Amino acid sequence: MNLGYIDRFAKSLIREAGHKIRISFYSQIDVESKAEANDLVTNIDKEVERFFIERIRENFPEHKIFGEEGFGDRIETLDGVVWLLDPIDGTMNFVHQKRNFAISLGIYQDGVGMLGYIYDVMADDFYHAVKGEGAYFNDERLPLLEVTPLEQAVIGINASWVVPNRRVEHEPLIELVAKCRGTRSYGSAAIELAYVASGRIDAYVSMRLAPWDIAGGMVIAQEVGAVTTNLRGETPHLLGTDTFIVARPGLHDDMLRHYIRLK
Numbered sequence: 001m002n003l004g005y006i007d008r009f010a011k012s013l014i015r016e017a018g019h020k021i022r023i024s025f026y027s028q029i030d031v032e033s034k035a036e037a038n039d040l041v042t043n044i045d046k047e048v049e050r051f052f053i054e055r056i057r058e059n060f061p062e063h064k065i066f067g068e069e070g071f072g073d074r075i076e077t078l079d080g081v082v083w084l085l086d087p088i089d090g091t092m093n094f095v096h097q098k099r100n101f102a103i104s105l106g107i108y109q110d111g112v113g114m115l116g117y118i119y120d121v122m123a124d125d126f127y128h129a130v131k132g133e134g135a136y137f138n139d140e141r142l143p144l145l146e147v148t149p150l151e152q153a154v155i156g157i158n159a160s161w162v163v164p165n166r167r168v169e170h171e172p173l174i175e176l177v178a179k180c181r182g183t184r185s186y187g188s189a190a191i192e193l194a195y196v197a198s199g200r201i202d203a204y205v206s207m208r209l210a211p212w213d214i215a216g217g218m219v220i221a222q223e224v225g226a227v228t229t230n231l232r233g234e235t236p237h238l239l240g241t242d243t244f245i246v247a248r249p250g251l252h253d254d255m256l257r258h259y260i261r262l263k
């Protein structure tokens with residue numbers, strides 16, 4: 001696997017896709033709901049995924065593609081080289097805010113994350129990492145994360161988990177919210193992962209994420225020493241939805257041990 005070549009190719013593809021998304025605001029955007037009413041998809045999500053798939057297949061016919069919109073391959077194992085792609089992570093933000101959404105891409109070889117990309121399209125902020133070679137925000141190398149106590153931590157969490165819900169006990173989360181320095185919710189898992197990796201927030205937790213939401217961000221987060229697991233403390237499995245937490249080292253342990261109880 002020629003990582004340098006694939007890295008250059010992936011970067012230019014992502015930038016070109018970002019341009020397509022920005023100019024899409026001058027055309028008609030059709031919004032549909034998926035299975036759940038607040039789970040949105042647009043014609044742009046689909047067009048951008050198709051654009052990626054066409055180009056990847058042209059250049060790397062032996063690689064497989066696992067994309068949110070389902071135009072890629074049927075993926076049952078992570079054997080070989082697999083591109084895990086979310087053409088627009090944060091579609092609700094794309095539709096409602098026209099900002100705070102990202103292209104998220106992870107390239108895995110036999111289940112190991114080799115390359116990771118998160119492109120915050122409207123901010124023009126590009127995060128990427130090559131396994132073993134560090135993570136970057138635009139062209140700046142991101143430093144290793146240091147330990148931060150909960151009292152000084154800003155936690156990325158959606159308010160829906162802090163009210164009664166069917167996935168997690170909300171009482172301990174109320175305590176977490178009360179104890180930490182502050183909370184934020186950006187509405188794009190990829191952007192929240194990029195923010196943890198770049199030290200803008202200290203942790204991000206979610207009860208339900210898909211492989212393409214986290215695949216790219218996990219490669220980036222791991223390069224700066226962030227800990228990424230599901231809420232049972234295991235490696236998130238990348239073939240279906242799972243719970244998810246990414247945090248600075250000590251904080252990860254503290255949050256899982258004391259504040260998160262799955263139902």
Ligand code: 2AM
Nearest residue numbers: 088089090091187188189190208209210
């Ligand atoms: P999306 O915009 O690509 O769907 C906050 O809503 C985050 O959770 C976003 O990153 C969003 O990704 C993701 N998300 C929303 N609905 C989801 C679902 N049903 N399963 C997994 N991830 C989801």
Ligand code: CA
Nearest residue numbers: 068086088089
């Ligand atoms: Ca998406």
